[in-house]
Amino acid sequence: MAYIRTLSSGNFRADVRMKGIVKNKTFSSQAFAQIWADKIEHNIKTIPNLDQVQLLALSEADIDGMGGEELFKQLGVDLFALRNQTRLEAINALSKKDLLQLSPQEIECMGGAELFLQAGKRIRYKTFREVCNEYLSRWNKKDYQGQMQRIDYWCKVFGDRIMTDIDIFDLREHIDSMTDEGQRATTINRKKAVLSSVFKFALSRGYVDVNIVRNVVIDDDTKRRDRVLNDDERQRLIKACQESHWDKLYLLVLMAMTTGARKGELMNLRWGDVSFKDNTGYLGNTKNGSSRELHFAPVVMMELKRFQEVDTGLIFPSEEKPSQSMDFRKAWSKALRMADISEKDILNADSSVKLEKFTFHCLRHGFCSALSDSGKEINQIAKLAGHKSIQTTMRYIHQGRDQKRLIVDELAQAFSL
Incomplete structure (x- = not known):
C-alpha cells in the first residue's frame, strides 16, 4: 500500500509498504509522489513474475528504472548470480x-x-600494494618511516599488479634496468632485501607459493672498504676535528675511534645513556637488534664533561631541530680536506685503486683492526664491536706478513721443530 504525506516544508513524502518491503521518497508535488509510489507498487508485483529469459534480457537502464538491483534482491531475485x-x-x-x-x-x-x-571462494587476488599495506600494518621493528619509504619504491614498480602475476622475469628485468642506470650492486641488494621481506610475508599469508626474490642473484664485485689510517693520518685528522667549526666533531670522532660504535648508534646516543660514574654509554637499539655497553676512554670522558647536560636530550643534536641528530657531513668533509685525507679513491694510471677513499665507517674498521693487531681474541673484538656474527668481524681483521710469520714461527717452536 502507498501513503502520501504532506511535510511541514511543503513537500510530499511517498511511503510504499508491500510484501515486507518499505520504500520512501520525498517530492515537490503530490502528483510526482503518487506516480513514483504507483510505479514502485507495480514493480514489486511484476518482478517476482518475470521468468529467467525476461530477467536476463533486462538492461542496466531497465533495472535502474525498476528500482535498482537492491529491490530485485529484496524480492529474492539475485541478478548477479543469475547472469553468472x-x-x-x-x-x-x-x-x-x-x-x-x-x-x-x-x-x-x-x-x-x-x-x-x-561465491565465497578464497583466491589470490591481492595486489602488491595491498600486501605491502598489510605488511606495514604488522611492522613492529624500528625505523617504520624508513621501511615505508623503501616499500614505496617497489610500490611504484609493482603497485597495482596482482602478487601472483609478478614473476622472476619481471624482477630480473627491473634489476637489470637498475644496473644499467648505474646503481651499485650494494644499493640494489638493499632494495632487493626489502622486496624479499614483502614476498616472505606474502608467502606466510598464503598469497604466493614461493619467494621469487630469493632466486634472483646480483653479482656484487665491489671491493669492501678496509681503509685504515696510519699514525700520521690519524693525528692530522684529530687536529682537523679539534679545529672544526662544529665544536663536537672532535668528541664524535674520538668516540668512534675508541669504541668502534656505528655512526647511527653514536648520533642517537643521549645524555641519559651515559654513566659518568662508570665511564660507559648504553646502546639500547643497535643495528643487529641487541643492546650493548660502550666503554669510554679517559680522553672521551674529559670531552664529554665539557658539554655535559643534565637532561635526556641527544648528545649530538641538530642546531635547528634539537629533537633530530646533527647532520655533520659538511664538517666531516672539511676536516678530511684539512687532514689531506681523500674522500675519493686515488687511482693509478691504469685506473686501479692506489688508495681507497676514507669514510666515517672506516673509523669502525680501524677500531677492529687495531684490536686485532694488539692481539685481542676475535670473540672479544666481536663483542666490543657489537657484531652478531664472527664472520662479520673477520671482514675487519687483516694479518700482516710479519704477524703471519711470527704466528708460524711460534707454532714451529710449540712443536719443538
Whole structure:
C-alpha cells in the first residue's frame, strides 16, 4: 500500500509498504509522489513474475528504472548470480587447491575477483600494494618511516599488479634496468632485501607459493672498504676535528675511534645513556637488534664533561631541530680536506685503486683492526664491536706478513721443530 504525506516544508513524502518491503521518497508535488509510489507498487508485483529469459534480457537502464538491483534482491531475485550462473557453477566445481593455483588471467576469464568473492571462494587476488599495506600494518621493528619509504619504491614498480602475476622475469628485468642506470650492486641488494621481506610475508599469508626474490642473484664485485689510517693520518685528522667549526666533531670522532660504535648508534646516543660514574654509554637499539655497553676512554670522558647536560636530550643534536641528530657531513668533509685525507679513491694510471677513499665507517674498521693487531681474541673484538656474527668481524681483521710469520714461527717452536 502507498501513503502520501504532506511535510511541514511543503513537500510530499511517498511511503510504499508491500510484501515486507518499505520504500520512501520525498517530492515537490503530490502528483510526482503518487506516480513514483504507483510505479514502485507495480514493480514489486511484476518482478517476482518475470521468468529467467525476461530477467536476463533486462538492461542496466531497465533495472535502474525498476528500482535498482537492491529491490530485485529484496524480492529474492539475485541478478548477479543469475547472469553468472554458468560461471558460478564452474567456480563452485573447483577444489580449494585449484582455486589457489588460478592465475590472475584465469580469474579474469572466469568472471573476475568479484565473482569469486560473491561465491565465497578464497583466491589470490591481492595486489602488491595491498600486501605491502598489510605488511606495514604488522611492522613492529624500528625505523617504520624508513621501511615505508623503501616499500614505496617497489610500490611504484609493482603497485597495482596482482602478487601472483609478478614473476622472476619481471624482477630480473627491473634489476637489470637498475644496473644499467648505474646503481651499485650494494644499493640494489638493499632494495632487493626489502622486496624479499614483502614476498616472505606474502608467502606466510598464503598469497604466493614461493619467494621469487630469493632466486634472483646480483653479482656484487665491489671491493669492501678496509681503509685504515696510519699514525700520521690519524693525528692530522684529530687536529682537523679539534679545529672544526662544529665544536663536537672532535668528541664524535674520538668516540668512534675508541669504541668502534656505528655512526647511527653514536648520533642517537643521549645524555641519559651515559654513566659518568662508570665511564660507559648504553646502546639500547643497535643495528643487529641487541643492546650493548660502550666503554669510554679517559680522553672521551674529559670531552664529554665539557658539554655535559643534565637532561635526556641527544648528545649530538641538530642546531635547528634539537629533537633530530646533527647532520655533520659538511664538517666531516672539511676536516678530511684539512687532514689531506681523500674522500675519493686515488687511482693509478691504469685506473686501479692506489688508495681507497676514507669514510666515517672506516673509523669502525680501524677500531677492529687495531684490536686485532694488539692481539685481542676475535670473540672479544666481536663483542666490543657489537657484531652478531664472527664472520662479520673477520671482514675487519687483516694479518700482516710479519704477524703471519711470527704466528708460524711460534707454532714451529710449540712443536719443538
